[in-house]
Amino acid sequence: MKENVLYLYIDESGNLDFSEKGTEWFIVTGVVMRRPFDAATALLAYKYDCIEDGLDIERFHASEDVDAVRTGVYTRIGEHGGECKAYSAKVHKPLLPQEVRDPAWAYSIAFEWLVHEVFKQEDLDDIAEVIVVTDSLPKDAKRKQVEKPLKSFMRRQFQEAGIPYALLHHSSESDPNLQIADYMCWAVHRHEVKGLDWPMSKVQDVMESVSEVIVA
Numbered sequence: 679m680k681e682n683v684l685y686l687y688i689d690e691s692g693n694l695d696f697s698e699k700g701t702e703w704f705i706v707t708g709v710v711m712r713r714p715f716d717a718a719t720a721l722l723a724y725k726y727d728c729i730e731d732g733l734d735i736e737r738f739h740a741s742e743d744v745d746a747v748r749t750g751v752y753t754r755i756g757e758h759g760g761e762c763k764a765y766s767a768k769v770h771k772p773l774l775p776q777e778v779r780d781p782a783w784a785y786s787i788a789f790e791w792l793v794h795e796v797f798k799q800e801d802l803d804d805i806a807e808v809i810v811v812t813d814s815l816p817k818d819a820k821r822k823q824v825e826k827p828l829k830s831f832m833r834r835q836f837q838e839a840g841i842p843y844a845l846l847h848h849s850s851e852s853d854p855n856l857q858i859a860d861y862m863c864w865a866v867h868r869h870e871v872k873g874l875d876w877p878m879s880k881v882q883d884v885m886e887s888v889s890e891v892i893v894a
Contacts, residue, residue, distance in 0.1 A: 682806040685711045686796060688789070689813045689850065689859040691867040694781035696771060703871050706788040707766040707863035708810075709884075710800060711855060717758035718854035724750055725854075737850060738857040740864030751861055752880040759883030764862040765799070766888040767791040768870055774893055786827045791891045797835055799886065807842045813850045813860070 688708040692701035711717070721738065728735045728747060738751050755762075767788045774784070793810065802808075810832065829845060836843040850856040862881065866888055869878040878885065 679713055680806065682804050683712065684800065684802070684805045684808050685713075685855065686793070686808065686810045687711065687812075687853070687855045687859040688792065688810065689856060689863045690785075690788075691863045692771075694784055696779045696781075700771065702771060703867070704769040704771055704784055704788060705766060705863060705867055705870070706768075706785075706792050707764060707859060707866050708792050708796060709762050709764045709855065709859045709862055710796060711762045715855060717755060717762055717858060720754045720758065721751065721854040721857065724754055738854075738861065739850070740861045748861075748877065749880075751857075752865070752877045755858055755861060755884060756880045756882075759881070762858070762884055763800075763886045764859075764866075764881075764884050765792055765795050765886050766863070766866045766870075767795065767891050768866070768888065769891045778893060782827075786831070787893070788891055789828055790831045791889070793831070793835060795887060795889060797839075802839070802841060805841060807844070808836050809844045809846065811846045811848055811853065811856065813856055814847055 686708045688706060690704065690706045692704040694704060695701070725735050725738070733747065735747070738747070740748060743751070769784055769788050771779070771784070778784070832843050832845050848856060850860055862884065865877045865881055868874045868876070870888055
C-alpha cells in the first residue's frame with residue numbers, strides 16, 4: 679500500500695440541460711478519503727447483507743434505492759465520519775450568464791471550484807499523490823470537450839504545487855467509494871434544493887462544506 683495518497687471521489691446531481699426541461703441546479707460533490715477505505719468495506723458488507731435478505735443489489739444508487747436501503751447506506755457512511763470528508767459545489771443554472779450556458783463549461787467550472795476548495799481546506803503537506811476519480815462523465819458534457827480543461831486545471835492545481843496527481847473516470851458500479859459520493863451528493867441535493875433535513879442529518883459529520891459557484 680502506497681502511503682499518504684489522498685483520493686477524491688466525485689459525483690454529480692442534476693443535469694447539464696439548459697433548456698426548460700433541465701434541472702434548476704447542478705451539484706458536484708467530492709468525498710476525500712485515504713486507504714484502507716473502511717467506509718467502502720462497510721458498504722460492501724452491507725450489500726451482501728441486502729442480498730442475503732433477498733434484495734438483488736448490484737450497486738447502491740441513492741435516487742433509485744428503496745428507503746430502507748438508503749437508511750442502511752447513510753447509517754454506515756455516518757459511522758465513518760472521521761475517515762472521509764465531503765465537499766460540494768452547486769451551480770444555479772438560471773443565474774449563469776448566457777454566454778457560458780454550456781454543458782462542458784458548467785461541468786468544468788463546478789469541478790474546478792470543488793477541487794480548489796479541497797486544495798484550500800485539506801492539509802496536503804504530507805500527501806505523496808492525489809488521485810481524483812469521477813463517475814463516468816455526463817452524456818451532455820462530452821468527454822473530449824471536458825477532458826482537456828479538467829487536466830489543465832489539475833496540472834495547475836497540483837503539479838505546480840509539486841504534488842503528483844491522476845484524474846480517472848470510472849463507472850460508479852466499479853467502486854463503493856463512488857457510490858458513497860453519489861449518496862453524499864443526493865443528500866446535498868435534498869438539503870440545499872428541497873430544504874429537507876434527511877438524510878443530511880445522518881451524515882452531517884462527513885459534510886465539510888457546500889458552496890455556490892458564483893460567475894460574474
